[in-house]
Amino acid sequence: MRSTTSSGMFFWALFILAFSSLAAAASGAWIFEDAQAVVAAKGGKADAYKFSPTESIKGAISLGPKDVLKVSLTVKEDSKVGRPHQAFLLVQEPGSKVETFFPLSVKELSGKARVDLSHKDLSPFLLTAPSLLLSLVLGSFGESTASIVTIGNVEPSLDPTSKALLEKQKQKDIGEGTAIYKAKGEIRHIFRVDPQSPPKIITLVFLLSVLVGLGGLFVVWFPILGGNLSHLRQALKAAPISHPIFFASLLSLEGIFFMYYTHWNLFQTLAGMALVGPVVLFSGSRALREVRARREKGER
Known part of the structure; x- marks a missing residue:
């Protein structure tokens, strides 16, 4: 049994060697x-x-x-x-x-x-x-x-x-007495410092001026500019979706500006504007169309 096994292994070794030689010769x-x-x-x-x-x-x-x-x-x-x-x-x-x-x-x-x-x-x-x-x-x-x-x-x-x-x-x-290849000094990149927000006192002053302007607008809206809230129910009945969405989208724009001032960067702000902008355009055109229809009827 031992002799038969050895003969078989020897045969396969010769076969593999011959096959490898033929493959090398073919290539x-x-x-x-x-x-x-x-x-x-x-x-x-x-x-x-x-x-x-x-x-x-x-x-x-x-x-x-x-x-x-x-x-x-x-x-x-x-x-x-x-x-x-x-x-x-x-x-x-x-x-x-x-x-x-x-x-x-x-x-x-x-x-x-x-x-x-x-x-x-x-x-x-x-x-x-x-x-x-x-x-x-x-x-x-x-x-x-x-x-x-x-x-x-x-x-x-x-x-x-x-x-x-x-x-x-x-x-x-190559330089006398120096190595041809050697480590260079570390390169440290100094980037531009992020822009800082203005002092809080300046921010509060501008915020107060905006609130005063809005308050003054509402004060003169009814007696001078002819503001009329009696048509609110009629406007919501004629355009129940456009008016609320237009008003909400305007508030969203103000919220985006606030986030840009406090947390967001320019790319995040532009992404938010790209989402809200078409909504403002579509709903605003529908809402203003309804207002024009009432103005043509003489309703103010």
Whole structure:
């Protein structure tokens, strides 16, 4: 029984391994071939270095101030030439992990890719580094696996004068003796202070003046303006809904103004006005229409 169980587990392990290998083979991967790095010196001899996805360049490549490093290769998606969504040369300083990248120009039909690198393309920080690590990054949408392949190391060579100038520029960029990244001081936002209500004495004075004005209006309404309460029953009979609602909506408007003065903000006040305003308009037009009908009959 023990031997049978072990044999069964071994069989299923082989089956899963074979299935995983087939799935990985079906999905494919971004690779390259015919790759080389050529250091071309102006007026000098060019040095060529071969590399592949499984073998990087042995030793370090020297890159002088007038040299141009030309990296060329053929990009493939599994076994067919292709053009990935991302294809770039990654240049990294191994100690600090500071890095930059340069995109490759890839031809869609042939898959031929190329990128040039010289001193003018690198920052003073990278140029003054003792060695730089070159890597090739290929990837795109779809099921094909992206790849990051190490090409080799490049050593920028500088004369003493140029190196001194670059070191000075480097210290100017990052600051001598200070950290490149550090916490900044806390930013405290000071907003405008909320408006304050006027002193109570001023409020009471204006309130008293309004009450006196309303009282005076009611005093002169009957003897001078011709106020008549004898038609109140007739008006409520002709428009039993419009008159009470119109009067209640007017009181509601005054209540909204009071709430705005004491508690509400502008948005709450506008919302209240938007609700009460149409009621005032509709009921007021109906109530005034009834009043006009009585005036046309000569009733005052």
